[in-house]
Amino acid sequence: xxxxxxxxxxxxxxxxxxxxxxxxxxxxxxxxxxxxxxxxxxxxxxxxxxxxxxxxxxxxxxxxxxxxxxxxxxxxxxxxxxxxxxxxxxxxxxxxxxxxxxxxxxxxxxxxxxxxxxxxxxxxxxxxxxxxxxxxxxxxxxxxxxxxxxxxxxxxxxxxxxxxxxxxxxxxxxxxxxxxxxxxxxxxxxxxxxxxxxxxxxxxxxxxxxxxxxxxxxxxxxxxxxxxxxxxxxxxxxxxxxxxxxxxxxxxxxxxxxxxxxxxxxxxxxxxxxxxxxxxxxxxxxxxxxxxxxxxxxxxxxxxxxxxxxxxxxxxxxxxxxxxxxxxxxxxxxxxxxxxxxxxxxxxxxxxxxxxxxxxxxxxxxxxxxxxxxxxxxxxxxxxxxxxxxxxxxxxxxxxxxxxxxxxxxxxxxxxxxxxxxxxxxxxxxxxxxxxxxxxxxxxxxxxxxxxxxxxxxxxxxxxxxxxxxxxxxxxxxxxxxxxxxxxxxxxxxxxxxxxxxxxxxxxxxxxxxxxxxxxxxxxxxxxxxxxxxxxxxxxxxxxxxxxxxxxxxxxxxxxxxxxxxxxxxxxxxxxxxxxxxxxxxxxxxxxxxxxxxxxxxxxxxxxxxxxxxxxxxxxxxxxxxxxxxxxxxxxxxxxxxxxxxxxxxxxxxxxxxxxxxx
Numbered sequence: 001x002x003x004x005x006x007x008x009x010x011x012x013x014x015x016x017x018x019x020x021x022x023x024x025x026x027x028x029x030x031x032x033x034x035x036x037x038x039x040x041x042x043x044x045x046x047x048x049x050x051x052x053x054x055x056x057x058x059x060x061x062x063x064x065x066x067x068x069x070x071x072x073x074x075x076x077x078x079x080x081x082x083x084x085x086x087x088x089x090x091x092x093x094x095x096x097x098x099x100x101x102x103x104x105x106x107x108x109x110x111x112x113x114x115x116x117x118x119x120x121x122x123x124x125x126x127x128x129x130x131x132x133x134x135x136x137x138x139x140x141x142x143x144x145x146x147x148x149x150x151x152x153x154x155x156x157x158x159x160x161x162x163x164x165x166x167x168x169x170x171x172x173x174x175x176x177x178x179x180x181x182x183x184x185x186x187x188x189x190x191x192x193x194x195x196x197x198x199x200x201x202x203x204x205x206x207x208x209x210x211x212x213x214x215x216x217x218x219x220x221x222x223x224x225x226x227x228x229x230x231x232x233x234x235x236x237x238x239x240x241x242x243x244x245x246x247x248x249x250x251x252x253x254x255x256x257x258x259x260x261x262x263x264x265x266x267x268x269x270x271x272x273x274x275x276x277x278x279x280x281x282x283x284x285x286x287x288x289x290x291x292x293x294x295x296x297x298x299x300x301x302x303x304x305x306x307x308x309x310x311x312x313x314x315x316x317x318x319x320x321x322x323x324x325x326x327x328x329x330x331x332x333x334x335x336x337x338x339x340x341x342x343x344x345x346x347x348x349x350x351x352x353x354x355x356x357x358x359x360x361x362x363x364x365x366x367x368x369x370x371x372x373x374x375x376x377x378x379x380x381x382x383x384x385x386x387x388x389x390x391x392x393x394x395x396x397x398x399x400x401x402x403x404x405x406x407x408x409x410x411x412x413x414x415x416x417x418x419x420x421x422x423x424x425x426x427x428x429x430x431x432x433x434x435x436x437x438x439x440x441x442x443x444x445x446x447x448x449x450x451x452x453x454x455x456x457x458x459x460x461x462x463x464x465x466x467x468x469x470x471x472x473x474x475x476x477x478x479x480x481x482x483x484x485x486x487x488x489x490x491x492x493x494x495x496x497x498x499x500x501x502x503x504x505x506x507x508x509x510x511x512x513x514x515x516x517x518x519x520x521x522x523x524x525x526x527x528x529x530x531x532x533x534x535x536x537x538x539x540x541x542x543x544x545x546x547x548x549x550x551x552x553x554x555x556x557x558x559x560x561x562x563x564x565x566x567x568x569x570x571x572x573x574x575x576x577x578x579x580x581x582x583x584x585x586x587x588x589x590x591x592x593x594x595x596x597x598x599x600x601x602x603x604x605x606x607x608x609x610x611x612x613x614x615x616x617x618x619x620x621x622x623x624x625x626x627x628x629x630x631x632x633x634x635x636x637x638x639x640x641x642x643x644x645x646x647x648x649x650x651x652x653x654x655x656x657x658x659x660x661x662x663x
Contacts, residue, residue, distance in 0.1 A: 025509055027510045029503065030045055030503065047189075047264050050522045051375050052515070053401070054330070061331045064132075066102050068101070069098075083111045085126060088112065092133065095130070103133060103134065105145040109146040109147075113150060122151060123165065127168075131284065132284070136287050136288055151294070161303075161317060168286075168323070170286075182197050182273070188266065189265055194257055195255055197255065202252060207328055207350065208257075208278050212241060212242065214241045215241075216240070235443045244374075244398075245399070247263075247374070264399050265449075286332045289335050290336040296339070296362055299341075301316070303315045316341055316365045316366075317341050321342065324349050334355075334357075335357055337359045347372055351375050351377075357381045366414075369392060370397050378391050378400075378403065379401075379402070379403040379404055380405065382405070389414040389438050390405075391413070391414060392416060393414070394438070395420065402428060408431060410431050413425050415446040416438035417443040418439070424515060430458075432492055433460060434471060449481070453482060453484050454486060455485070455514075456484075457508075459489055459490065469498040484499050485503045487505050492505075531607070532548065545569075547559065553569060555571075555572045560660075594645070595612065596641065597612075610659055612656070613625050614656075623656070627643070628641045628643050629644050
């Protein structure tokens with residue numbers, strides 16, 4: 001490259017305040033009503049979803065410094081092609097006996113289900129049954145950790161294609177232990193308290209199920225209003241209206257129990273509601289691991305093929321990776337799932353965060369399901385595998401959030417029936433079509449009250465005519481009166497008699513993210529800054545060195561800049577990684593300069609903003625923002641952005657890089 005003449009560079013860093021507002025976006029009337037109702041202490045129309053996720057979003061997902069239990073110390077050998085299942089289980093058992101621990105996987109491939117394992121071992125998952133156990137790998141990308149499922153799991157019931165177990169299970173007791181008390185007072189939805197006959201059996205800090213079983217025809221009819229009950233919905237008709245909201249007891253005053261989270265359903269003192277003690281495991285996690293399956297067949301929904309033993313191998317579940325059941329305040333993060341029928345299931349759990357996930361490889365059945373779970377959060381999930389069902393909910397799910405995730409253009413969000421309620425799909429980018437919600441006809445409707453689709457970006461062709469949430473031409477696809485707000489991307493018409501609201505169809509609304517706006521209104525801080533706090537926690541820095549503006553390694557890059565550029569806050573800019581955060585070079589022709597810097601590929605979703613400005617004389621009014629000319633993908637997380645910078649006749653140019661995080 002030819003050198004430019006006498007170029008003088010000056011790089012400065014500035015903080016941005018709020019997120020840029022989309023041009024022409026209007027403020028949603030439902031958001032305005034929500035803000036006004038919160039201020040007045042009255043009932044909101046849209047549920048409060050802000051309590052979803054690890055510890056209700058009030059603490060970042062931690063990077064724990066517990067005792068390390070390295071699986072290679074217990075007999076696991078990476079890359080030898082032999083099963084490591086027994087060694088991994090021994091390491092887990094040791095961590096559980098210790099009371100806490102990090103089950104650590106060094107770089108390399110570890111086999112978690114191989115063909116040499118005979119029954120019942122081959123259908124026996126790796127299990128974690130204790131609290132405070134974290135699986136930690138050495139990264140989910142090249143050179144990191146792979147947990148490899150070479151052989152499939154067998155169906156436990158060959159007529160039920162979903163019954164092959166996941167290869168790794170985190171399972172809590174979940175027992176109801178006979179400790180329960182009936183609700184004896186009415187409670188308005190979106191409030192926090194219920195009154196029971198005897199609260200003495202509970203105490204602050206308990207996890208409980210707010211339970212309803214109501215088989216009356218009136219309750220069943222009300223659950224699907226304004227539509228008629230379909231005789232094919234036998235589960236709803238025979239089992240009744242079922243609610244199992246998981247809650248954390250915040251305080252008790254006499255027989256009044258106050259929950260941390262809002263109650264999303266209207267509670268009546270009709271003898272059908274009770275509060276039941278729940279026993280989960282807590283503070284478990286899975287991070288920095290690539291899960292690799294050996295699913296290679298061409299996926300066919302609800303199909304099987306025969307293995308060498310003549311047993312049915314299910315396309316729906318034979319290769320299922322990871323499940324959490326009866327778990328609270330836990331996480332799955334920074335993981336990749338390659339070639340699985342089903343990647344992740346979070347069952348009867350609460351406040352689990354599933355974030356920074358990528359799926360790739362051979363397409364299969366499910367991505368992520370919050371099944372019978374409450375206040376769980378799934379975000380920044382990229383389905384590059386094109387699973388049949390995208391992220392979603394099923395069973396008695398309530399208060400869950402799917403946020404800023406990408407599905408393929410030929411699928412849709414999932415709502416797999418069996419009475420899910422109160423779900424937010426927020427800033428989802430993906431297809432829009434019938435047939436991908438899921439759910440057997442006897443378990444319908446797909447979703448009951450308060451399905452909220454906020455700023456959904458339709459990347460697919462959509463469906464012809466007016467989209468019907470109660471599809472008249474099929475026994476399937478039945479959702480009760482959802483809120484469709486800010487639907488945009490490829491156009492789609494809707495049958496307005498089948499929605500509770502259709503607002504701003506064809507254009508996104510403000511706030512851009514309902515979850516983030518609700519979170520900020522409740523906590524006073526942006527969710528973007530919580531993501532920063534999660535990132536900085538990985539480096540073991542304590543206050544005040546973990547703040548946005550601190551510079552713990554004294555390299556003149558504050559932590560916010562290190563975060564934005566993908567460098568590390570405690571290494572200094574002499575390290576190879578940090579030294580490549582931004583690069584300057586001469587252009588091949590013409591007087592000018594080429595500048596490159598590293599940024600997160602999903603920067604906008606993280607609430608991060610970047611800007612390069614140039615000036616020839618440093619006068620305030622002379623700074624001009626420059627548009628990037630190229631972007632090169634570096635890995636799953638980062639890209640390199642290049643900008644061409646002209647130099648004036650005097651040969652001088654000043655540049656400044658602005659980075660910021662949403663307040």
